[in-house]
């Protein structure tokens with residue numbers, strides 16, 4: 001087990017969801033690995049995995065997990081209820097899980113969310129499962145074509161910009177890179193697939209920095225490295241081959257990363273999670289019985305009305321984000337077909353998804369950053385009273 005965190009003595013934040021202050025939250029470098037390390041310290045289920053109130057030994061299943069071994073390798077010792085529920089639309093995994101049951105957990109879960117069979121999330125998931133049988137496959141293929149086109153565009157423009165030392169082409173390369181970086185988000189929650197690695201071309205990984213800081217003794221946690229951390233630098237080889245000057249090539253490469261970073265930053269300002277009107281932990285919360293996990297997802301997301309109509313824009317600017325949260329393994333091209341089910345259930349349960357225009361979301365981003373006081377009014381109460389029906 002990892003050593004108890006000594007760095008997070010300053011815990012200024014009080015969760016209104018009743019969640020623990022996460023270990024390693026104050027660690028100077030924020031990466032998925034560090035967050036996971038903190039979660040292992042907090043959950044501490046040792047060699048087991050927790051799902052709802054059961055503890056399971058999945059060690060013999062890790063390598064044969066159809067979604068890829070990483071998910072289970074990374075999460076051993078933790079509560080994976082939310083990940084398990086959100087990543088499987090069909091019922092097979094739930095049935096299979098029983099094979100690995102070890103014992104009941106003796107402590108309550110840290111997360112307050114529930115997945116009641118007649119609650120919002122499980123109801124909408126059942127309906128989506130049925131609807132998927134009739135949804136066409138071509139939009140998913142179109143997403144693949146878009147993503148491949150963007151990556152190819154980036155690589156070709158990067159090499160041409162170096163060959164001709166042309167900063168106009170480098171600008172285009174940067175834009176392609178920014179777009180493909182966001183499009184890769186379509187693939188990262190799914191079973192292991194090569195398009196999930198398109199993200200690495202952005203070189204946006206703090207692992208290198210983390211590793212360097214650890215090597216010189218500035219941070220205590222060792223950062224793991226993965227082969228794909230190096231993927232983004234491969235383009236330097238043909239760039240150098242065609243240009244011949246290391247200095248010119250490096251300058252060009254950093255310029256491309258800068259353009260991609262600016263593009264990513266602008267889209268990030270528009271993305272779905274910062275707005276003064278949505279719920280953030282610390283604000284007045286729904287009462288516990290209303291904390292269906294799906295409802296909570298909608299409480300904490302703002303979507304943009306002006307991009308939903310175009311698959312390319314949805315794919316390259318984190319569009320249809322509420323539905324993406326509910327069904328992260330579905331291609332972004334399929335999400336638009338789920339709106340009739342989604343809207344019907346929002347109406348039935350009385351859940352509101354906040355929808356704004358691009359411009360309003362941009363303004364909301366900064367208003368949220370300026371907000372210093374928690375909201376004192378909880379989200380609007382649900383229409384459909386939750387029952388005590390057990391989770392499965």
Ligand code: HEM
Nearest residue numbers: 066067071075080083084087090093096097189190191329
């Ligand atoms: C951290 C927890 C887990 C994550 C993030 C995860 C993720 C995934 C992903 C991304 C897929 C591919 C889904 C798709 O392409 O539609 C998948 C498939 C699958 N997973 Fe998991 N998984 C987790 C835990 C488990 C557990 C505990 C079991 C059962 C013991 C399981 C059984 C399966 C099965 C049978 C499939 C293939 C069938 C299906 O998608 O319904 N998974 N998983």
